[in-house]
Amino acid sequence: MTTPLAAAARSGARRGVFEFQQSFTTATDIFALIFPNVILLTVMIFMRDSTVGATGFSLGTMSLSSVVGMSVAFNGMMTVMQHLAVEREDGTLLRAKAIPNGMFGYLVGKIVLIAGLTVVTLLMILVPGMLLFDGLALDTAGAWLTLVWVLVLGLVATMPIGAILGSMFENPRTSGLMMLPVMGLVAVSGIFTPLSEAPQWMQLVGQVFPIYWLGLGMRSAMLPDGLEVVEIGGSWRHWETVGVLGLWAVIGLVVAPAVLRRMARRESGAAVAERREKALQRVT
């Protein structure tokens, strides 16, 4: 007989797969998956003919690689946060709590779902990107390997942040406000222009957060050798990337379980009923 926790992990994985499939049979989910990426691609198509500094390399192609990194951060932080806030309000979490090992299964399912959605997002940018943009250098096994480790480390670094943020907001609509500071972070993370050209303070702020490092990591995977000259320090800085993302992962994995446990402990029928009342008042 398998241990209950192993069984719950399996149930959770199946839960993630179910929800992943549901994302492709629900119109609003499909729209939410496609729409932002179409906008990003359109913006970058207009940037194709601009060049980066003295390299003569297409700014559009470079941004495309950065956007792949940014998408990982968005899925890890914002999507996880939104899911937690919404599913706390609607009682999904309470239901998980009422089932043996349900919370554990819920989290495993969420990780599987978000990882799956992130891969889909990446493909939605990468596949049209490879057809529409010149200069991508994803033609070696090494390049793909870099892409994969940046992706995995990026998810491990950002998902706990998303979980912590999601635990803080009782109301999914308030959690939407988090979009503003995150957009601000994107602006100082060198996604659409190289950060090396930005003022010193912006460079300092940007390098604290995972978005910059995810962008850098993805550029190092997808762009040809030689383009690192426009990066800070003239290098892809892989060790620093592993260091900063790793640090975020460790902090997140230490803090998130405690925050999630505290949030789970507070879930009760009365708490969900109260949120339902509030939500219904908002609607009417």
Added chain:
Amino acid sequence: MGDDLVLDIRDLRMRYGTNDVLKGVTFQARKGEVLALLGPNGAGKTTTIEILEGFRMRSAGEVSVLGEDPAHVDERWRARLGVVLQSWRDHGKWRVRDLLGHVATYYEPYRRPWDTDELISVVGLTEHAGKRVRQLSGGQRRRLDVAIGIVGRPDLLFLDEPTVGFDPAARRDFHDLVHRLADDDETTILLTTHDLAEAEKLADRILILAGGAVIADGSADQLSLQMATETEVKWTLHGQRYVHSTREATKFVHDLFKQHGDDIGDLEVRGGSLEDTYMAMVVAFESGQYGSDQRELVEVTR
């Protein structure tokens, strides 16, 4: 007794800040018993249930649920418990059969859960099994809530307002299900409801919670004996209908016949319903006439 005691709650207290929500709740339940918890809104029903479910920490008192303290329990204990939640819109994208089958897998390491299709048919959702949860009507959703609550074949089941939104047929099916769980599977059931006829039909024992304490504990009959309520007597005399309310129906009817003999027709004597008893108790309690002495009295007659 002893091992048979599924719920043993003594002097349970709950305080939020300076507000005492529960002021010493005491009651027990044995294996296979069906208990209905009644009381006005704000009496502490939900708080009590949530403490027993292990969802809320108590301020004081001794609580034993399935032999353990719900403040310190593990998932093995959780697997013996069924909780029927008041759902709203969670799992809207899931199909009914997928969701039930999924929930069942969490119980598998501990006990044999219900077969998904059998359970779906027991709660009357067979023709909706392939539907997404958000396409269900309120009553159908409620049945799904019940199914999720019992899928792990719990030893103890908590039902918070289980039949809200049920049509009469669904309600009767649900009552049959509760009887089946209690009689065949010896499931102990604690339910809250505002429907007093339902409480009377389902429960072996009724607890009335008011002002944060149990003010009555007994079967519907015992409670109505406790609280003398007025009996309604109807009759016809020379083609005319009469109605009279009295606390001494037997004597009144006797006097009626003594006075009019065979002229009395269509006699109806209707004793106070549980609703009358309940209202009388709550009103008496709220006006302060119904205190701890009365509680002792109920205990004695049990």
